[in-house]
Amino acid sequence: xxxxxxxxxxxxxxxxxxxxxxxxxxxxxxxxxxxxxxxxxxxxxxxxxxxxxxxxxxxxxxxxxxxxxxxxxxxxxxxxxxxxxxxxxxxxxxxxxxxxxxxxxxxxxxxxxxxxxxxxxxxxxxxxxxxxxxxxxxxxxxxxxxxxxx
Amino acid sequence: xxxxxxxxxxxxxxxxxxxxxxxxxxxxxxxxxxxxxxxxxxxxxxxxxxxxxxxxxxxxxxxxxxxxxxxxxxxxxxxxxxxxxxxxxxxxxxxxxxxxxxxxxxxxxxxxxxxxxxxxxxxxxxxxxxxxxxxxxxxxxxxxxxxxxx
Numbered sequence: 450x451x452x453x454x455x456x457x458x459x460x461x462x463x464x465x466x467x468x469x470x471x472x473x474x475x476x477x478x479x480x481x482x483x484x485x486x487x488x489x490x491x492x493x494x495x496x497x498x499x500x501x502x503x504x505x506x507x508x509x510x511x512x513x514x515x516x517x518x519x520x521x522x523x524x525x526x527x528x529x530x531x532x533x534x535x536x537x538x539x540x541x542x543x544x545x546x547x548x549x550x551x552x553x554x555x556x557x558x559x560x561x562x563x564x565x566x567x568x569x570x571x572x573x574x575x576x577x578x579x580x581x582x583x584x585x586x587x588x589x590x591x592x593x594x595x596x597x598x599x
Numbered sequence: 600x601x602x603x604x605x606x607x608x609x610x611x612x613x614x615x616x617x618x619x620x621x622x623x624x625x626x627x628x629x630x631x632x633x634x635x636x637x638x639x640x641x642x643x644x645x646x647x648x649x650x651x652x653x654x655x656x657x658x659x660x661x662x663x664x665x666x667x668x669x670x671x672x673x674x675x676x677x678x679x680x681x682x683x684x685x686x687x688x689x690x691x692x693x694x695x696x697x698x699x700x701x702x703x704x705x706x707x708x709x710x711x712x713x714x715x716x717x718x719x720x721x722x723x724x725x726x727x728x729x730x731x732x733x734x735x736x737x738x739x740x741x742x743x744x745x746x747x748x749x
């Protein structure tokens with residue numbers, strides 16, 4: 450999660466996008482790390498989790514990431530959550546919550562409300578981890594004056 | 600929608616992925632067209648809609664596709680639906696339904712059930728269009744013997 454938070458911080462400092470980072474681990478090794486790059490790439494789907502999944506899939510040459518674990522600095526939005534399902538990743542550690550993200554101006558929680566997303570037991574395991582560390586990067590974003598909102 | 604169906608059919612024939620195609624129109628012009636390429640690219644996020652959004656955003660140099668319309672041969676899965684929300688696309692025409700997709704082996708409907716996705720009125724407008732045309736490509740997929748399932 451420290452690696453994910455470092456990625457998020459890099460993304461904020463480089464003005465690539467929102468304060469979000471993700472790391473995918475498989476067989477005890479980092480398969481991919483990524484940060485949000487919506488602003489840099491002009492790509493609304495370039496969330497940290499989506500980008501990490503794309504990188505890990507490309508590296509491991511498979512669309513099936515069964516057995517991998519994903520560490521993300523914030524509870525995944527519904528897009529990323531469904532991408533995690535498609536990739537067959539069963540375990541997700543997350544730092545900040547969707548409500549933390551809402552407080553700094555992101556629409557994740559709105560989409561959860563709009564889409565009425567609920568994960569039934571037996572689906573993905575979502576495990577809180579390191580929220581304090583990840584909130585630091587949220588504050589970094591909040592304190593950035595020349596940011597582009599999306 | 601005919602263009603989207605043609606894309607889907609191309610994807611099936613080239614063995615790029617499932618029988619799904621999408622077209623994004625803005626200001627009366629085609630901004631992007633794409634087909635599912637999960638198999639070809641080993642990327643579980645390479646759905647037709649996600650790829651079309653990425654292409655249109657890159658072409659128009661913006662992550663904000665407000666005012667654009669998306670034509671897709673099948674009701675978008677929750678990942679694509681949330682991507683459409685992030686991209687601010689307000690109107691979506693779809694051919695086949697998630698249940699049609701389930702019948703040929705795709706998990707879209709399962710994910711809708713698992714995530715309990717509901718779109719509240721006032722969100723994206725989802726408009727059925729050309730299901731018969733799109734079902735033809737589903738049959739093409741069903742009749743393909745050497746396909747990779749995902």
